[in-house]
Amino acid sequence: MGASASPADTQDAHAMTAQTQPRSPQVGTGHGATLWFTGLPSAGKTTLAEALALRLRAAGRPVEILDGDAVRPVLSPELGYSRADRDANVARIGWVASRLARNGVLVLASVVSPFAAARDGVRASHADAGTPFLEIHVATPLQTCAERDVKGLYARQRSGTLDGLTGIDGEYEPPPxxxxxxxxxxxxxDDVTDDLISLLRKENLL
Ligand SMILES: Nc1ncnc2c1ncn2[C@@H]1O[C@H](COP(=O)(O)OS(=O)(=O)O)[C@@H](OP(=O)(O)O)[C@H]1O
Ligand SMILES: Nc1ncnc2c1ncn2[C@@H]1O[C@H](COP(=O)(O)OP(=O)(O)O)[C@@H](O)[C@H]1O
Structure with missing residues (x-):
């Protein structure tokens, strides 16, 4: 009769496996990654994330969009638009993105994320997890963004009812x-989405 492992042995074995297994670059299935769209309001972050998501889903890939506007009320309802609050918001969205991406999801995060150090923090947490992170600067000129003014923020800033609008009286640090x-x-x-698809192919993510 063979000796069977005691519950304590089994626990030890699990603990040992967890401690000794090397970090895998892909914890889940498929090739997850985060594409982080940063840029001014009305630059096109949301539109491009949605257009790319359609194409990726059509190709059978699991996709999640984390849009600043949509995620804020859920993850960060107490946060405003000070530097500290924006950095905390970016860190939270980055944490969720990393967790999804390391399990095979293509995460499209569309977040103003005006400060380079906060974005670099998200990049570093992805690197720690061995998960690809691509920073996409949606660098539409301020004048075009202000003309588009999808949510009326530029008009509100001009009329004096909004302070700290990124790109006007709120700082934006472009990614170097x-x-x-x-x-x-x-x-x-469509044309810009083609460029995003090319980037994913170049990075062997598609
Ligand atoms: N002062 C100020 N500056 C910039 N944006 C403002 C501001 N006040 C409200 N909004 C709206 O909030 C959206 C930005 O939220 P984010 O979570 O993406 O921003 S941040 O990364 O925390 O800075 C942003 O969404 P997008 O227009 O889609 O970029 C705005 O709709
Ligand atoms: N090539 C393009 N890429 C993205 N958006 C574009 C483009 N051309 C025009 N637009 C328009 O610009 C606006 C961008 O708004 P949105 O995606 O909400 O910006 P953001 O999420 O950066 O605030 C939309 O009305 C979109 O239709």
Whole structure:
């Protein structure tokens, strides 16, 4: 009769496996990654994330969009638009993105994320998990963003009812080393989405 492992042995074995297993670059199935869209309000972050999501889902890939506007009321209802609050918001969204991406999801995060250090923090947490992170600077000129003014924020800033609007009286630090920089002015959504697909292919994520 063979000796059977005691519950304590089994626990030890589990603990040992968890401690000694090397970190895998892909914890789940498929090739997860985070594409982080940063840029001014009305630059096109949400539109591009949605257009890319359609194409990726059509190709059978699991996709999650984390849009600043949609996520804030859920993850960060107490936060406003001070630097500290924005950095905390970015860190929370980055944490969720990393957890999803390391399990095979293509995460499309569309977040103003105006400060380089906070974005670099998200990149670093992805690197720690061995998960790809691509920073996409949606670098549409301020004048075009203000003309689009999808949510009326630029008009509110001009009329004096909104302070700290990113790009006007709120700081925006452009990424010095973005994986892709896109000026959407005068370009179609489809055309720009082609560039995003090319980037994913180049990175062997598609
Ligand atoms: N002062 C100020 N500056 C910039 N944006 C403002 C501001 N007040 C409200 N909004 C709206 O909030 C959206 C940005 O939220 P985010 O979570 O993406 O921003 S941040 O990364 O925490 O800075 C942003 O969404 P998008 O327009 O989609 O970028 C705005 O709709
Ligand atoms: N090439 C393009 N890429 C993205 N958006 C574009 C483009 N051309 C025009 N737009 C328009 O610009 C606006 C961008 O708004 P939105 O995606 O909400 O910006 P953001 O999420 O950065 O605030 C939309 O009305 C969109 O239709």
């Amino acid at each position: 080393n973005a994986d892709l920089r896109i000026d959407t002015a005068g370009r179609s959504v």
